[in-house]
Amino acid sequence: MAKLMVDARNVRKTYGSNQVLNGISLTVEQGEVLCIIGPSGSGKSTFLRCLNHLESINGGRIYVNDELMGYRQVGKVLHELKPQDIAKQRQSIGMVFQRFNLFPHMTALQNVIEAPIGVAGISPEEAKQQGLALLAQVGLQDKADHYPAQLSGGQQQRVAIARALAMKPKLMLFDEPTSALDPELVGDVLDVMKNLAKAGMTMIVVTHEMGFAREVADKVVFIDKGLIVEQGDPKQVLDNPQESRTKSFLNKVL
Amino acid sequence: MDLSDDVVAVPLRHPWRWISGGIATALLLSFIWAVFSAKSIQHDIVLKFLLDPRILAGMLVTIFVTVICMFIATVLATLLAVMKLSDNPLQRWLATGFIEFFRGTPLLLQIVFWGYLGIIFPQLILGVPYTDIVFLSGKTSDLIPAIVAGIIALALNEAAYSAEIVRAGILAVDNGQVEAAKSLGMSSTYTMRRIVLPQAMRVIIPPMGNEFIGMLKNTSLLQVIAVAELYTASSTISSANLAQIELLIVSGFWYLLMTTVLGFPQRALERKYGKGFASVGGRSAPRAFKVGKR
Numbered sequence: 001m002a003k004l005m006v007d008a009r010n011v012r013k014t015y016g017s018n019q020v021l022n023g024i025s026l027t028v029e030q031g032e033v034l035c036i037i038g039p040s041g042s043g044k045s046t047f048l049r050c051l052n053h054l055e056s057i058n059g060g061r062i063y064v065n066d067e068l069m070g071y072r073q074v075g076k077v078l079h080e081l082k083p084q085d086i087a088k089q090r091q092s093i094g095m096v097f098q099r100f101n102l103f104p105h106m107t108a109l110q111n112v113i114e115a116p117i118g119v120a121g122i123s124p125e126e127a128k129q130q131g132l133a134l135l136a137q138v139g140l141q142d143k144a145d146h147y148p149a150q151l152s153g154g155q156q157q158r159v160a161i162a163r164a165l166a167m168k169p170k171l172m173l174f175d176e177p178t179s180a181l182d183p184e185l186v187g188d189v190l191d192v193m194k195n196l197a198k199a200g201m202t203m204i205v206v207t208h209e210m211g212f213a214r215e216v217a218d219k220v221v222f223i224d225k226g227l228i229v230e231q232g233d234p235k236q237v238l239d240n241p242q243e244s245r246t247k248s249f250l251n252k253v254l
Numbered sequence: 255m256d257l258s259d260d261v262v263a264v265p266l267r268h269p270w271r272w273i274s275g276g277i278a279t280a281l282l283l284s285f286i287w288a289v290f291s292a293k294s295i296q297h298d299i300v301l302k303f304l305l306d307p308r309i310l311a312g313m314l315v316t317i318f319v320t321v322i323c324m325f326i327a328t329v330l331a332t333l334l335a336v337m338k339l340s341d342n343p344l345q346r347w348l349a350t351g352f353i354e355f356f357r358g359t360p361l362l363l364q365i366v367f368w369g370y371l372g373i374i375f376p377q378l379i380l381g382v383p384y385t386d387i388v389f390l391s392g393k394t395s396d397l398i399p400a401i402v403a404g405i406i407a408l409a410l411n412e413a414a415y416s417a418e419i420v421r422a423g424i425l426a427v428d429n430g431q432v433e434a435a436k437s438l439g440m441s442s443t444y445t446m447r448r449i450v451l452p453q454a455m456r457v458i459i460p461p462m463g464n465e466f467i468g469m470l471k472n473t474s475l476l477q478v479i480a481v482a483e484l485y486t487a488s489s490t491i492s493s494a495n496l497a498q499i500e501l502l503i504v505s506g507f508w509y510l511l512m513t514t515v516l517g518f519p520q521r522a523l524e525r526k527y528g529k530g531f532a533s534v535g536g537r538s539a540p541r542a543f544k545v546g547k548r
Contacts, residue, residue: 054433084441091439101434105452105530115438118448147530160434167438 002029005065005171005202006051012059013046013226020046022226023060028171028219033203035213035234038223039249044206047223048173051204052093053086064093065170091119094164098176100156102148108135108159109144112166120167127166134162138192154185158192165196172196174205210254214238222246299500303491304507312487313508319405319483320470326409327469328462331416336446338421349417356414362475364411368403369479404476412469419461423454455527463520467513474509484508 006028013021020043028034036044049055051062053070061078062069070086071078081089103111112131116122122130135141138158148156157177164172174193178186190212197203197216207213213220214234221231222241230237230246241247289295303309337349356364372394381388390397398406427450435445474485484505492501 052437054436087436087439087441090437093437095434095437097430097434097437099430101428101430103431103434103449103453105456105527107530114448115440118444119439149530163438 002031004028004063005030005032006204007063008047008051008060009062010060011047011050011057011062013043013050013055013057020226021050021057024223024226024228025060026221026228026231028202028204030170030202031200032218033197033205033216035217035220036204036206036223037208037210037213037220037249038229042223043226044223045175048175048204048206051171051173052090052095054095056080064089087119091167092170094167094169094172096157096160096164096172096174096177098179100148100153100160100180102156102160102163104148107145107147108140108151108162111148111159112163115163116166131162131166134165135159137165137195138162139188152185153181154188157181157189161189161192161196170202172201172203174203174207176206176208178207178209208253210238210250222249224249295499295503296497299495299497300503303488303497303501303504306491306504308487308491309484309504309508312482312484312505313512315401315481315483316470316473316485317512319401319408319473319476319481320466323405323409323412323473324466324469326405327412327416327465330409330413331420332451334413334417335420335424338417339424353414353417356411361407361411361472362478365404365407365475366478368398368407369400371398371403400476400479400481404473404479404481408469408472408476412465416462416465419458419465420454423456423458424450426457427453452527456524456531459520459523459527463516466516466520470512470516471509474505 004027006026008027009025011021011024012019024043024047026034036048038044046055050057051064051069056070061071061073067089068078069089071080073079102108103114106114109128109131112134113124113127116127116130117124132141132144135144138161140155140158140162143151143155143159148159151159161177177193178189181189186209190209193203193205193212194216205212205217217234219231220234220237222229222237222243222245224245230241230243237246238250241250290297334349334352337345338353340346340349375394378390378392378394378397379388380390431449431453432445435449440449473481473483476483477486477489480486488501488505492498
């Protein structure tokens with residue numbers, strides 16, 4: 001069996017009295033692509049944000065690359081780590097957001113090289129070389145000096161992917177990466193993600209793109225009301241769902 | 255009516271704009287004429303003192319005090335804004351208390367207070383309490399001359415106002431920016447310095463330009479503690495030669511010139527921090543942060 005990249009065990013999360021995650025357990029092996037689907041408000045994005053500790057959790061444990069994410073266990077209690085320790089853990093986890101969140105005051109290339117220079121501490125020349133190579137990888141080498149506002153949504157999202165890759169992450173998280181895009185721009189972003197999957201990147205993708213899930217995912221998880229309802233091979237979950245909630249969800253989106 | 259399709263369209267005409275503009279210009283011109291032709295104003299005295307060395311020296315003091323106060327105030331204001339937005343309740347209270355106190359009392363009162371500090375504390379001693387270690391001691395009036403008292407008063411008061419401007423600027427930055435920075439492993443201070451503040455600058459600079467101009471004019475209040483700035487210089491001269499109005503025109507001319515010149519660096523700064531945003535130094539209102547179409 002391949003090495004486990006993500007091992008989430010009984011993850012629970014509440015906002016006040018609202019139970020968002022009711023004990024989610026799943027594993028992702030190195031090089032695997034996991035797609036998370038589910039209705040809005042099901043907790044799928046929240047779960048993703050727990051994986052790099054953008055959200056704290058109220059119970060359970062998340063191991064990323066064999067490290068307990070965001071906490072240190074003493075007896076039966078998890079103590080939250082200091083911000084600088086969490087920041088260190090996040091360096092090996094890339095994240096791509098629904099609304100891109102590119103830094104608008106920086107060019108595409110500056111967006112990509114900011115963290116490698118300022119956080120990882122590599123030299124500006126080296127970072128620039130790698131940054132240009134990454135922009136080429138997402139098909140935007142000629143847009144290096146453009147500001148985000150001068151790029152289309154699809155191009156911005158591809159820069160955002162390059163920016164996340166620049167920190168050489170072991171795991172990539174995608175939070176509905178194509179939901180904010182015009183339909184004709186979705187394909188370019190999905191192509192970049194497919195190439196990334198082929199190159200062996202471990203990926204967790206929250207998505208509504210069932211075609212992408214069917215084609216690229218090694219495993220699909222259907223989450224509803226903070227619980228995993230069904231999981232397995234994409235063909236099995238998407239084409240032959242066993243649970244009635246999965247069936248009714250897929251009927252609505254397909 | 256001509257029903258042929260060969261017609262031209264013209265925009266709405268605004269005749270009243272021209273008429274009201276003409277009336278306003280005429281009123282303005284007649285006022286300027288009245289001032290210039292008034293027999294009671296001795297124009298030769300205005301010209302004589304315009305480049306008087308005491309006036310020019312006062313102007314240098316005004317510029318010096320303005321620049322140093324704004325520098326101190328901006329640094330303090332950023333610190334206060336970050337404290338006020340902090341998770342730490344003690345820091346929030348301290349910052350809020352500071353801002354409330356210095357905004358809540360008149361600036362003139364604060365200036366006089368700092369100027370009279372020597373009456374409250376005749377001796378100042380800087381050292382480690384309950385030991386014999388003393389770094390600095392002496393008469394308050396020696397350690398804090400009027401100009402230093404004035405700078406302290408203006409800078410602290412300005413910091414309280416600017417803190418709210420900086421805080422508004424920080425709050426105007428989309429939270430997604432902070433999340434993206436976090437996800438790349440950036441620390442919170444790094445995120446503030448490289449991601450949030452540069453974007454907040456775009457919102458901060460126009461009101462800070464206002465504050466700068468306000469500060470330049472407020473330095474004239476330091477006359478009450480006898481700091482030799484521009485207004486003090488002009489009023490010292492006029493109390494000797496009794497040409498009050500003429501010297502008000504002299505100092506007014508220089509204040510107006512200085513505040514006008516200040517507009518240029520402001521526009522340059524706005525262009526610098528407007529980079530990457532849709533309205534670069536333009537006339538349009540700052541546009542909301544651009545994200546992709548939904």
